[in-house]
Amino acid sequence: MSAEMIDGKKIAQEMREQLKDRIAQLQDLTPGLAVILTGDNQASKTYVSMKQKACEALGIYSKLIELPDTVTQSELLKVIHELNDDAKIHGILVQLPLPDHISETSVIEAIHPSKDVDGFHPINVGRLQTGGEAFYPCTPNGIMKMLEYQNVDPAGKHAVIVGRSNIVGKPMGQLLLKRGATVTYCHSKTADLAIHTKQADILVSAVGVKDLITADHIKKGAVVIDVGMNRNDEGKLCGDVDYEECSMKASAITPVPGGVGPMTITMLLFNTVESAERFSR
Numbered sequence: 001m002s003a004e005m006i007d008g009k010k011i012a013q014e015m016r017e018q019l020k021d022r023i024a025q026l027q028d029l030t031p032g033l034a035v036i037l038t039g040d041n042q043a044s045k046t047y048v049s050m051k052q053k054a055c056e057a058l059g060i061y062s063k064l065i066e067l068p069d070t071v072t073q074s075e076l077l078k079v080i081h082e083l084n085d086d087a088k089i090h091g092i093l094v095q096l097p098l099p100d101h102i103s104e105t106s107v108i109e110a111i112h113p114s115k116d117v118d119g120f121h122p123i124n125v126g127r128l129q130t131g132g133e134a135f136y137p138c139t140p141n142g143i144m145k146m147l148e149y150q151n152v153d154p155a156g157k158h159a160v161i162v163g164r165s166n167i168v169g170k171p172m173g174q175l176l177l178k179r180g181a182t183v184t185y186c187h188s189k190t191a192d193l194a195i196h197t198k199q200a201d202i203l204v205s206a207v208g209v210k211d212l213i214t215a216d217h218i219k220k221g222a223v224v225i226d227v228g229m230n231r232n233d234e235g236k237l238c239g240d241v242d243y244e245e246c247s248m249k250a251s252a253i254t255p256v257p258g259g260v261g262p263m264t265i266t267m268l269l270f271n272t273v274e275s276a277e278r279f280s281r
């Protein structure tokens, strides 16, 4: 039996329709998102233009600030401070990665937590653990929405996460823990990956290695979430999971493209709308 494909594109589209209604309720307040793009990395440009198109489609005001890769840290911080004070802007996203001479931590910490729609600021990271009003990182939060949509309740399940980044792996574990999963983190230093991943009821791979997860890595009936973004020999986008093999064994599985990616952008819109709603209260 082959697994059900979790259609991220479709779930994302449905959530975007719901967001349109929420935006309409804001009446004369237009949610605003500022995106700061440094340098001319082609991949970054592509993602940023996808984000802008998504904003446009929903009637979210989007402001793009393009800076050369020679921009100094203090110039970048000044731009962030101005956006913190800009009443038209409810969300600020600084596209990562940044040029090497700029401290990612300093930049993230300069964004006002109430506008940090990426959920990367330590205040938001902390509140994810301790509670309180926070923005959750878009990719893991989008995955939680996909699980909900599939009627997968993490409570009592064993969730295994491969990857320990601040952007995906770590917050993914926190969100699943919040929902009652037993969480295992695996990463590049894990001695025997398959021993752990084979225990997973829910497996999330966020590593960036093509075909890292094969059928031998998963348990029959597992829910498999692929956050990887890699290119195969033909230059086509593919994930960490060998989809063909694993879909024969999993109960549900996300494709790449069309899985987690579209949900990431949707959750960015979601956080921006939420920020505007908080602002209007």
Ligand SMILES: Nc1nc(=O)c2c([nH]1)NC[C@@H]1CN(c3ccc(C(=O)N[C@@H](CCC(=O)O)C(=O)O)cc3)C=[N+]21
Pocket (backbone or CB within 6 Å): 046, 047, 050, 093, 094, 095, 096, 097, 118, 138, 229, 237, 256, 257, 258, 259, 260, 261, 262, 263, 264, 265
């Ligand atoms: N501050 C910051 N926040 C981010 O959220 C952020 C970032 N920096 N830097 C780069 C990564 C990457 N990222 C993606 C979002 C959507 C897709 C996406 O929609 N992908 C489509 C396919 C796109 C294609 O065809 O190339 C899909 O998977 O179906 C991919 C990647 C957000 N990022």
